[in-house]
Amino acid sequence: MxxxxxxxxxxxxxxxxxxxxxxxxxxxxxxxxxxxxxxxxxxxxxxxxxxxxxxxxxxxxxxxxxxxxxxxxxxxxxxxxxxxxxxxxxxxxxxxxxxxxxxxxxxxxxxxxxxxxxxxxxxxxxxxxxxxxxxxxxxxxxxxxxxxxxxxxxxxxxxxxxxxxxxxxxVYGPREGHKGVPASMAWHLAGQMLAGKRPRIFKYGEQKRDFVxxxxxxxxxxxxxxxxxxxxxxxGSGQPRSFNEMIEGLNKVLKTKFKPEYFDCPYPFYQPHTEADMTATKRDLKIEPKYSLEEGLEDYFKSGWLTKGRGKAATKKKK
Ligand SMILES: NC(=O)c1ccc[n+]([C@@H]2O[C@H](COP(=O)([O-])OP(=O)(O)OC[C@H]3O[C@@H](n4cnc5c(N)ncnc54)[C@H](O)[C@@H]3O)[C@@H](O)[C@H]2O)c1
CATH class of the missing domain: 3.40.50.720 (NAD(P)-binding Rossmann-like Domain)
Incomplete structure (x- = not known):
């Protein structure tokens, strides 16, 4: 090409x-x-x-x-x-x-x-x-x-x-911080944790998403x-994971021990579960996602982009 x-x-x-x-x-x-x-x-x-x-x-x-x-x-x-x-x-x-x-x-x-x-x-x-x-x-x-x-x-x-x-x-990963509010939950929850706050999610964090x-x-x-x-x-990843699991994964890479702070969901309907059926993708495009949520978060952290531009608290925590 x-x-x-x-x-x-x-x-x-x-x-x-x-x-x-x-x-x-x-x-x-x-x-x-x-x-x-x-x-x-x-x-x-x-x-x-x-x-x-x-x-x-x-x-x-x-x-x-x-x-x-x-x-x-x-x-x-x-x-x-x-x-x-x-x-x-x-x-x-x-x-x-x-x-x-x-x-x-x-x-x-x-x-x-x-x-x-x-x-x-x-x-x-x-x-x-x-x-x-x-x-x-x-x-x-x-x-x-x-x-x-x-x-x-x-x-x-x-x-x-x-x-x-x-x-x-x-989708989550490096180079998403510029998006602000539309950035992924990984980015937002990590930001709260890096600022020393408990990560806030809707009660009781068990809703699942196809994080990829x-x-x-x-x-x-x-x-x-x-x-x-x-x-x-x-x-997608084809592996729906909960917001609680996302926080567990972030605690691991950031070496923190925050418990989620649950609050009432203001929406009359909030999707309890999203999941990509990846059968056709694997069959036709001959490809499978490689990263589990934990591996993705680890790679994201190692890239430096998860903590980048978060101010002093972030830099301190990263050490
Ligand atoms: N990030 C996700 O989870 C996700 C999920 C589903 C679909 N998508 C799709 O993936 C694509 C990339 O999304 P992203 O997450 O990287 O978002 P992003 O906002 O970071 O990237 C979109 C880019 O398109 C540019 N852009 C927007 N309208 C334009 C226009 N009219 N002319 C020229 N440039 C324009 C923006 O400046 C930006 O750089 C988008 O099509 C989005 O709808 C993303």
Whole structure:
């Protein structure tokens, strides 16, 4: 591969992906397209490629790239604040960005891997399987369903064009701190613990989530491209774990002994359990997540990013 483009490459998953691609394809020219609305340049320390600071949903792709097209495209740019209620902005920016990208890449049929989300399944509890009816519960999730619909429609017109969507589950790991509130529970709970406070979770911490380490997500994203296949797959750990277990894991890596502080959940419905069925991912993309929650947290801590930028308390605890 001579040239690889990544939208959203200044963000959490995007930057991890870009840095991994740089290692795996050292001869390829990498280009990141990101408008920094939620991404952050320090995530790309060590990046040797090109950077286009632009909004993919408003950019004139032809004018920007003058007919140059990559050999592979990873599309991760998206509004990632799921609480942003503005339906028009969520749908416009997320869907039109993908539509423009598809229009521009159509002549060369560049293989595409794009980020969808487990949020497309909605708030139904239990195992989420490909083929389950989708029930987006917010505008963010709705926009991701639209991405999948768009990919399916274009694929029906252009049979030979690879278009792979991944429904990422609850991703955690290095380079997520810039996200603020939408960052993972691992990041937020560690922050409370590093500040010397008991980690706060909803009563009684037994709700389970499919927490998945970002290195596994990156590996699945690259495997999706390499598979040459089109479709939509789950990208989770397949191992739902509780918030209590997350705190136990964090206590271990931070060498602390905090007990959770439980408080009432303010929501009338709160998912007791999310879980990715990984059968199709393993079968089609020939990949399995490697990191258990404990291994992921250990690797996250060792990277230095779990404690980075947390102030004096964090630095002290890390020693
Ligand atoms: N982190 C998770 O747990 C998770 C779960 C499900 C799906 N996803 C999806 O994975 C992808 C990456 O998410 P993330 O967690 O890294 O979030 P992030 O907010 O860190 O990254 C998103 C990046 O996209 C950029 N961006 C947003 N809109 C843009 C636009 N119109 N033009 C150019 N750049 C734009 C942002 O500046 C940011 O750098 C997103 O598509 C997200 O919806 C993430």
């Amino acid at each position: 001579k040239s690889i483009w990544v939208t959203g490459g200044a963000g959490f998953i995007g930057s991890n992906l870009v840095l991994r691609l740089q290692e795996e394809f050292p001869a390829a020219a990498l280009t990141v397209i990101d408008d920094f609305r939620s991404g952050s340049f320090p995530n790309l320390e060590g990046f040797k490629g090109d950077f286009v600071a632009a909004d993919v949903s408003r950019m004139d792709w032809e004018n920007e790239f003058h007919g140059r097209r990559p050999d592979a495209m990873f599309h991760l740019a998206s509004i990632t604040d799921t609480t942003l209620q503005d339906q028009k902005i969520q749908t416009h920016d997320n869907v039109e960005g993908f539509r423009r990208l598809l229009d521009y890449l159509r002549p060369g049929k560049t293989p595409i891997v794009y980020a969808s989300s487990a949020a497309t399944y909605g708030i139904r509890a239990g195992v989420n399987r490909i083929g389950d009816p989708l029930a987006p519960a917010n505008a963010y999730a709705f926009s991701k369903v639209q991405l999948e619909n768009l990919a399916r429609a274009v694929k029906a017109e252009e049979a030979g064009w690879q278009m792979a969507g991944l429904r990422y589950f609850n 380490y970002v290195k596994d997500i990156v590996a699945m994203t690259i495997a999706a491209l390499k598979s040459g296949k089109s479709g939509v797959w789950n990208a």
